[in-house]
Structures are given as C-alpha cells and as structure tokens.
Amino acid sequence: xxxxxxxxxxxxxxxxxxxxxxxxxxxxxxxxxxxxxxxxxxxxxxxxxxxxxxxxxxxxxxxxxxxxxxxxxxxxxxxxxxxxxxxxxxxxxxxxxxxxxxxxxxxxxxxxxxxxxxxxxxxxxxxxxxxxxxxxxxxxxxxxxxxxxxxxxxxxxxxxxxxxxxxxxxxxxxxxxxxxxxxxxxxxxxxxxxxxxxxxxxxxxxxxxxxxxxxxxxxxxxxxxxxxxxxxxxxxxxxxxxxxxxxxxxxxxxxxxxxxxxxxxxxxxxxxxxxxxxxxxxxxxxxxxxxxxxxxxxxxxxxxxxxxxxxxxxxxxxxxxxxxxxxxxxxxxxxxxxxxxxxxxxxxxxxxxxxxxxxxxxx
Amino acid sequence: xxxxxxxxxxxxxxxxxxxxxxxxxxxxxxxxxxxxxxxxxxxxxxxxxxxxxxxxxxxxxxxxxxxxxxxxxxxxxxxxxxxxxxxxxxxxxxxxxxxxxxxxxxxxxxxxxxxxxxxxxxxxxxxxxxxxxxxxxxxxxxxxxxxxxxxxxxxxxxxxxxxxxxxxxxxxxxxxxxxxxxxxxxxxxxxxxxxxxxxxxxxxxxxxxxxxxxxxxxxxxxxxxxxxxxxxxxxxxxxxxxxxxxxxxxxxxxxxxxxxxxxxxxxxxxxxxxxxxxxxxxxxxxxxxxxxxxxxxxxxxxxxxxxxxxxxxxxxxxxxxxxxxxxx
Numbered sequence: 001x002x003x004x005x006x007x008x009x010x011x012x013x014x015x016x017x018x019x020x021x022x023x024x025x026x027x028x029x030x031x032x033x034x035x036x037x038x039x040x041x042x043x044x045x046x047x048x049x050x051x052x053x054x055x056x057x058x059x060x061x062x063x064x065x066x067x068x069x070x071x072x073x074x075x076x077x078x079x080x081x082x083x084x085x086x087x088x089x090x091x092x093x094x095x096x097x098x099x100x101x102x103x104x105x106x107x108x109x110x111x112x113x114x115x116x117x118x119x120x121x122x123x124x125x126x127x128x129x130x131x132x133x134x135x136x137x138x139x140x141x142x143x144x145x146x147x148x149x150x151x152x153x154x155x156x157x158x159x160x161x162x163x164x165x166x167x168x169x170x171x172x173x174x175x176x177x178x179x180x181x182x183x184x185x186x187x188x189x190x191x192x193x194x195x196x197x198x199x200x201x202x203x204x205x206x207x208x209x210x211x212x213x214x215x216x217x218x219x220x221x222x223x224x225x226x227x228x229x230x231x232x233x234x235x236x237x238x239x240x241x242x243x244x245x246x247x248x249x250x251x252x253x254x255x256x257x258x259x260x261x262x263x264x265x266x267x268x269x270x271x272x273x274x275x276x277x278x279x280x281x282x283x284x285x286x287x288x289x290x291x292x293x294x295x296x297x298x299x300x301x302x303x304x305x306x307x308x309x310x311x312x313x314x315x316x317x318x319x320x321x322x323x324x325x326x327x328x329x330x331x332x333x334x335x336x337x338x339x340x341x342x343x344x345x346x347x348x349x350x351x352x353x354x355x356x357x358x359x360x361x362x363x
Numbered sequence: 364x365x366x367x368x369x370x371x372x373x374x375x376x377x378x379x380x381x382x383x384x385x386x387x388x389x390x391x392x393x394x395x396x397x398x399x400x401x402x403x404x405x406x407x408x409x410x411x412x413x414x415x416x417x418x419x420x421x422x423x424x425x426x427x428x429x430x431x432x433x434x435x436x437x438x439x440x441x442x443x444x445x446x447x448x449x450x451x452x453x454x455x456x457x458x459x460x461x462x463x464x465x466x467x468x469x470x471x472x473x474x475x476x477x478x479x480x481x482x483x484x485x486x487x488x489x490x491x492x493x494x495x496x497x498x499x500x501x502x503x504x505x506x507x508x509x510x511x512x513x514x515x516x517x518x519x520x521x522x523x524x525x526x527x528x529x530x531x532x533x534x535x536x537x538x539x540x541x542x543x544x545x546x547x548x549x550x551x552x553x554x555x556x557x558x559x560x561x562x563x564x565x566x567x568x569x570x571x572x573x574x575x576x577x578x579x580x581x582x583x584x585x586x587x588x589x590x591x592x593x594x595x596x597x598x599x600x601x602x603x604x605x606x607x608x609x610x611x612x613x614x615x616x617x618x619x620x621x622x623x624x625x626x627x628x629x630x631x632x633x634x635x636x637x638x639x640x641x642x643x644x645x646x647x648x649x650x651x652x653x654x655x656x657x658x659x660x661x662x663x664x665x666x667x668x669x670x671x672x673x674x675x676x677x678x679x680x681x682x683x684x685x686x687x688x689x690x691x
Contacts, residue, residue, distance in 0.1 A: 003491055010488030014477065021476040021515070201470040208436055209489035210462040216489070 004215040011219025012226075015193055019227050028282075029189055029228060033181030033235045037174065049078035050133045053087035053099035055119075060107035062148070066118075069144035070100065076136030091123050098122045098133045110148070167330050174239040175329035176298040178253070179321030181235035182260035183289050185228035190268025191281035193220040194357065198276035203361070214358035217269065221354065225265040232257045239329070248331040256324035259346040263317040266353035273360045292316030297323070297334050320346050387450065388413050389539050389570045390435055395444035397430050397594075404430040406594035407444065412539070417561070417571040418599075419581040421677065422591035428574035429469070431591070432541045435572065436466060449539055462490065465532030469543040471524050475517035479508050479527050482516070483534055490535035498534060506530040506560065522553025529560060540564060542573040546580060558583055578677035590681055597684045602677065609675040609683045613646045613654060620665040627664055628657060636682055647679055 019026050054070075056063060070077050080096065087099035101119040109116035120137055122130050144150075194217050197203040206213040236253060239245050247253045268285060275281065295309045296319035313319045320342040323335040335342065390412035397405040405427045412418045420428040433439035434446050437457030446453040451460045473482060483502060487495035503509040506526040516524060525545060532540055545561065546554040561584055564571055575581050581588045582602045589599040598605065617624050625639040628646055633653035638645045648657055654672075661667050675683075 006491070007488055010485055014474070014481065014485050017481065018474060018476050200472065200474065201468060202472040202474065204438070205466065205468055205472040206489070207438060208461050208464070208466050209486075210458050210491070211489060212458075 003211055004218075007209075007211045007215040008219035008222065011216040012223040013219075015220040015223035016226070018193075019189075019223065025189075025192060026227070029185045030231045030234055032188070033177075033185050033231055034238055036180055036184060037177040037235050037238060050076060050097040050136075051095070052077045052079055052133070053090055053096045054079040054081045055084045055087050055099060055101040056081060057102055057104040058106055062107040062110050063102045065147060066102060066106070066140075066144050069147065070137075070140045072143055073136045073140035076132060077140075087121075091121060094123065096123070097130070100137075110150070167332065170243060171245045171330065172326065172332075173298065174243040174245045175325045176293075176296075176322040178232065178236045178239055178257065178329075179260055179296075179318055179325045180289070180293045180298065182228065182232040182257050182321055183264040183293070183316070183318045184285065185231040186225060186261040186264030187268030187271070187285045187289065188282050189224035189228045190221055190265035190270075191272035191275070191285060192268075192278050193217075193224045194269040194272030195276055195278045195281055196272075199278055203276075207361070213361040217273070217357050217361050218354060221265050221269045221357070224269075225262045228265055229257055229261045232261055245329055247329050249328045252324065253328035255343070256321060256328050259343055259350075260317055260321035260324070263320075263346040263350040263353070266350045266357065267317065269357045270353045270360070273357050289316065289318060293318040293322070295319075296321075297326075317346055317349060389416075389449055390418075390572060391445075391447040392431070392434065393445045395431075395434055395441045395446055397427075397434060397439055398442050404594055405434065405441070408591075408594060408596055410589055410596055410599065412570050412572050414570055415565060415568050416586045417565050417573065417584055419585035419588045420572065420574040420591055421576075421578070421581050421588050421681070423576075426591040427594040428591060429543060430594075432466075432543055432572065432574065435541060436464060437461065462535070463538050465535070465537035465540045467525070467528045467532045467540070467542045467545055469547060471528040473516045473524055473527060476515055478513050478515055479503060479519075479530070480512040482527060482531055486531045486534050492535060495534075502530045502534050505533075507556070520550075520553065522549045522556065525549055525553070525557055526560065529557070533564075537569070539570045539572070542571060544574055544576065546575070546577065554580070578681075581677055588677065590677075590684055592685050598680075605677065605680045606675050609680040610647065610649075611651060611654075612673040612675050612679060613648065613657065614671040614673055615644045615646065615658065615661050615667050616642055616669040616671075617644060617661065618642075618666040618668055624661045624664050628661060631657065631660065633657065636679070645673070647675065647683075 052070075054067065056067070067079065071079060077098075077100075079100075082090070084101060087096070087101070090096045091099055099119075099121045101121075103117060103119070106116045106118070122133050197206065197213070197217065197220075203213055206216045209216075233254075236247075236257060240247055268281070271284065272278075272281060275284075292313055292315065295313040296316060297313070298318070319335070323333075323337070323342045324339070324346075326332045326334045327339055333339065388411040390410065392408055392410040395405050395408045396403070408427065408431060410418075410420075410431065420426075420431060422428055430439060434441055435448050435453060437448075437453040437460050440454050448460055449463050453460055477485075480499060480503065483499040484495065487499065492498060500509065503512050506529060508523060508527055508530060511519060511523065516527065519527065529542070529545070532542075542561065546557050549557065558580070561571060561573070565586075571584075573584065585602060587599055587601055588605060590597045590605075598608075600608070615624070621639050621642060621644055625637050625644045628634050628644065629637045633649050634657060635647040635649055637647075644661065646657055646661075648654055658667060658670055
C-alpha cells in the first residue's frame with residue numbers, strides 16, 4: 001500500500017508537470033467550463049429585466065408611486081430615467097425594449113378619479129421580451145391601483161411564498177453551472193491523462209514496473225482532479241463575483257466541487273482506459289454530459305419532462321453535483337434524496353470507477 | 364563513469380534472483396505457443412539466453428519477436444509451454460520478475476514534455492529506489508545525457524531518446540534487458556553510440572535479448588542470433604556459424620549485359636539466389652563446387668571482368684532458411 005501511494009504520488013507530480021507544460025490542455029480545461037457557464041446563461045436572457053426608458057413628465061407622489069409599481073411588477077422592468085427624445089432615439093436603436101411616459105397632470109387625473117393616459121411603447125422585434133413587457137405592464141397597473149386603493153380594482157390576491165427568498169433564474173442556473181464545470185473539467189482531464197498512456201506507448205512500460213500501471217493511473221487521475229478543481233473554482237468565482245450569486249454555504253460549495261470533480265475525473269479516466277485514444281475524449285464527454293446536465297434539474301428544480309428522464313439523470317455525476325451546488329449557493333434542496341446521499345453517491349462513483357480503472361489497466 | 368558504484372548503493376532494495384551464481388539460463392522458453400484468435404503468434408517457440416549473453420531475435424514483421432519479449436516479461440500468458448526468466452516462472456511471478464528486468468520498447472515510451480532527469484526520477488519511484496539521485500546522475504552520465512538532463516525530451520534527437528530509454532531501463536540495475544529494435548530510426552552515428560552501450564552491458568555481466576531488423580546490428584552485437592519466422596525459431600546460432608552454414612556468395616563484375624547474365628543464372632539449378640546492380644551480379648551457389656561452372660556460364664554471356672568471393676551476410680542466411688528476403 002505504501003509503495004502504491006508513493007508511486008501514485010510520483011505519477012501525480014509528473015502529471016502536474018505535464019499539465020503545466022501543456023498550456024493548450026490546461027487552458028482548454030479552464031476556459032471550457034467558463035464558456036459553458038456563459039452559454040448556459042443565454043437560456044436566461046429573457047429572464048432578465050427589460051431595459052425600459054422612463055419618461056417622467058412630473059415629479060409628484062402618485063407618479064413616483066406608479067414608478068414603484070412598475071419596479072415591483074415581478075422584477076420585469078429595468079427602468080432608466082430619460083427624456084422623450086432620448087427614449088425615442090434609444091428605442092429606434094434597439095438599446096431599450098420599451099418606453100413608458102408618465103404625462104404631466106398624472107397625479108391630478110388619478111386623484112380626481114379620471115383616466116390618465118400613460119404612453120407605453122414596445123419594441124416588439126424580440127417577441128419574447130415584448131411579451132414579458134406586455135404582461136408586466138397590466139400587473140404594474142394593478143399593483144399601483146391596489147396600493148392607492150383605487151375603486152376600480154376589486155381583486156386582491158393573497159400570495160404565499162414557499163421559500164423565504166426568491167431565487168432568480170440566472171442565479172439558479174449559475175449555481176448548477178458550477179456542477180457542469182466540475183463534471184466537464186474533471187471528466188475531460190481524467191479521460192485525457194489515462195488515454196494518453198496508451199497513445200504515448202507508456203502504458204506497456206508502466207505495466208512492466210513491479211507496481212503495475214494501476215497506481216500510475218490513479219496518481220495521474222489525482223493530479224487531473226486537482227487541476228479540474230482549480231478550473232471549477234474559477235467558474236465558481238465567476239458565478240459568485242461575476243453573476244453576484246452569494247454562496248449560502250461556502251464550505252459546502254468547495255466540498256461539492258471536490259466531490260463532483262473527483263467522481264467525474266474517475267469516470268473520465270474509465271472512458272480513457274476503454275478508448276485508449278485522446279482524440280474522441282473531449283467531444284464524447286461533452287456529448288454525454290450536456291444532455292444529462294440539462295435533465296439534472298439544472299434549469300429549475302421541478303422537471304416536467306417525465307420520470308424516465310428524471311431517473312436517467314441519476315446516471316450522471318451532474319445530477320448529484322447540481323443538487324449539492326443549489327444547496328451550497330441558495331440553500332435549496334432540489335432532489336428527492338437527502339443532501340448527504342448526494343455526497344455519498346459521488347464518493348461511491350469515484351471509488352468504483354477508480355477501482356475499475358486499476359482493474360482494466362492490468363489487461 | 365563506473366556504474367558499479369551507484370548500483371551497490373541501491374542494491375539493498377532489489378533482489379536479483381538468477382543473477383549471481385546461477386548456472387542456468389536467464390531465459391528459458393520451452394515450446395511456447397501464443398494464439399490471438401485465429402492467429403498463431405508463437406508456434407512452439409523454444410529459446411534460451413545464457414547469463415552475460417546477447418541474443419538477437421531476427422525476423423520479418425509479424426515473425427513473433429515482440430510477442431516473445433512479452434512472454435518473457437510476463438505480459439503475455441502462453442496458451443501452452445513454459446517460460447522461465449531469471450529462475451522465475453514468468454506467468455506465476457510477474458511482479459518479482461519485473462523488478463529484475465529492464466525493457467526498452469520499440470517506441471521508447473517517453474513523455475515529450477518531461478526532461479531526462481524527471482523521467483529517471485519517475486522511474487526510480489516506479490522501482491522503489493531509495494535516494495536515487497546518485498544513481499540517476501550516474502546513469503545519465505553513462506549514457507552521455509547528463510548535460511541534457513534538464514532539457515525536454517521533445518527537443519532531443521532520436522538517438523538521445525533511445526539512449527534515455529536505455530538509461531531508464533538500466534536505472535534499477537536489472538540482470539536482464541529486453542531491447543525491442545533498439546536503434547530503429549536512429550542515424551548511423553547514434554546507432555554506433557548505442558551499440559557501444561549495449562556491448563558494455565555484456566561486459567558488466569548483464570544478459571540482453573534484443574530484436575532487430577538490421578543484419579549488421581545482429582552481427583555486431585549478438586553472441587547468438589535466433590532467426591524467427593511465423594512464430595518459430597528456424598535456427599539459433601552465432602552469426603559466424605550462421606554465415607558458415609550459408610556458404611559463400613560470388614560477386615561477378617560484368618562489362619555489359621548484367622541483366623541477361625542475372626536472368627541466365629537465375630535459371631540454373633546450382634544457384635540459390637541472384638541479385639544484380641549496375642555492373643555486378645551477386646550470386647549464391649548451392650555449394651562451393653558449383654562456383655567454377657557458374658562463373659563460366661556468366662562469362663559465356665558477357666565478359667566477366669572480376670570475381671570476388673564474399674562472406675554471406677545474415678540476409679543470405681535468412682533467405683537460405685526461409686526462401687524469402689528478410690523484409691518481405
């Protein structure tokens with residue numbers, strides 16, 4: 001055992017040197033997860049607040065109350081004060097999606113119970129965004145009327161939130177993207193470092209050493225996992241500081257990255273031992289991981305895609321990683337399984353895959 | 364640098380069964396048969412290597428040379444027959460066996476981004492060598508690579524890489540070395556340097572089993588050469604004995620019409636093989652008694668200006684044994 005650990009340690013050191021001296025691989029592993037994070041955030045573009053020009057013709061309490069209602073309309077509007085000419089210009093250039101104009105006399109008209117005409121212009125070139133804005137505007141009016149107890153409003157919905165805090169779409173997706181980064185970086189590097197032993201003709205030579213090839217591959221996988229954990233941490237930093245998603249449980253976040261990366265590296269290593277060629281590793285890992293990731297509750301905790309897909313997603317470490325990350329970042333439990341079991345499964349996957357790598361290396 | 368000093372420094376960690384005081388052969392293959400599906404890679408191969416002996420395996424591609432080495436290293440389990448190496452059963456005790464053999468594979472098996480020193484440092488860990496610095500330095504100096512110890516392998520010449528592969532194989536002081544095509548792709552100067560290193564191994568009392576496609580290499584290095592074809596040993600003898608057994612070759616210099624001379628001689632029953640170049644025809648008679656008739660026959664077609672008697676080379680031997688050229 002001592003010899004095995006020493007050989008694995010030496011192999012890890014050699015692998016770390018190789019990674020440091022092969023910038024292409026190292027950069028790929030660092031850039032790919034961040035790129036995927038950015039790619040995933042495209043899903044949520046329409047979830048962002050719509051940039052809306054706010055033309056305020058009077059500075060009165062009711063005008064400001066209406067602006068507040070717009071702001072509170074389910075976080076739909078990103079209001080930017082400007083004059084009418086500027087609003088028209090920016091709308092034409094596509095720099096804002098809509099413009100709302102609160103006219104002079106608004107306060108007096110509302111106060112006297114008469115109809116106030118609020119001009120609302122929508123750039124409907126982007127249908128998704130336009131529909132979001134169209135839906136949000138009546139909601140804002142309702143909020144305004146309710147707050148001011150205007151007689152025309154008779155419905156008063158009573159909303160009850162299940163959770164103490166809202167979790168934005170972007171924030172939710174960004175947290176799950178850390179798991180994706182960990183799986184992608186770990187599996188690709190794991191696959192590359194093991195397959196390379198055969199491609200470089202060194203596997204045969206290692207098998208001729210008294211300790212055999214197994215400890216060498218385990219050491220290399222350990223170095224790969226370390227490197228991938230670093231790469232995933234970069235993605236996590238981008239999420240925390242770039243996307244402004246605070247980590248509710250930072251230690252859990254770090255632990256989740258380590259567990260996910262180790263499991264993914266071991267599985268990637270297994271793929272590498274089976275394929276024994278480096279070329280197909282990256283496309284294969286990406287091709288397998290992305291669908292599993294999307295089915296792993298990466299976009300929202302509740303899935304409407306059927307039980308089969310839900311159970312299939314259990315085959316990927318992404319499922320367990322997403323579960324851990326959502327709890328680490330937002331305190332959400334998004335899997336039916338308890339949190340500790342997610343760690344346990346990842347550890348089990350890592351141990352089983354590593355044992356299989358060692359076994360297959362003897363062939 | 365003398366390799367014996369650092370060897371003693373690390374000998375406590377490695378036992379060398381079958382090395383000192385063993386009267387038996389270091390390699391003893393007996394009727395070994397290896398089958399890959401329908402392909403018979405080794406067909407009852409019998410081979411031995413004595414202590415301190417260099418034995419060459421010579422044969423065309425697919426003859427079974429590398430498979431023979433794999434069996435000796437315990438990487439391949441024979442379907443039948445026995446393989447004993449360094450007094451150990453290669454099938455039952457591969458781990459103990461591997462601690463005492465050194466292998467230079469055909470493709471060197473080096474990491475291009477690592478330096479020679481890092482390669483040997485890693486190899487020292489693989490073979491559990493304690494405090495290996497002196498040993499690494501000695502081996503690198505011996506192979507003329509000490510000055511290049513920090514350079515990445517990708518920047519070394521092919522000859523240097525082969526020397527590094529040999530250095531790695533020697534690092535743990537093995538009693539027996541397996542060299543698979545040790546000079547493949549190496550330039551003439553590099554080959555000579557490698558030959559010197561290999562010959563020195565014998566002086567140190569090590570045994571070597573090497574494969575080669577180069578006849579001059581087998582002649583220069585080997586005490587015995589085993590000529591293999593289709594998984595069998597056709598003959599195993601010293602290069603000199605093999606040459607003697609193959610008879611002489613005549614080189615006839617003709618003033619003209621060498622093609623006609625060659626064609627005519629090929630038709631004769633007392634001629635084994637004919638090769639022609641621009642002004643010469645090289646002929647291998649079935650025996651020396653036929654020499655005079657062959658020269659006369661050639662002279663009758665075109666004026667033979669000179670006749671030279673050549674020692675046969677191993678290609679001739681191979682041809683005589685298998686009826687085909689070595690590289691077919």
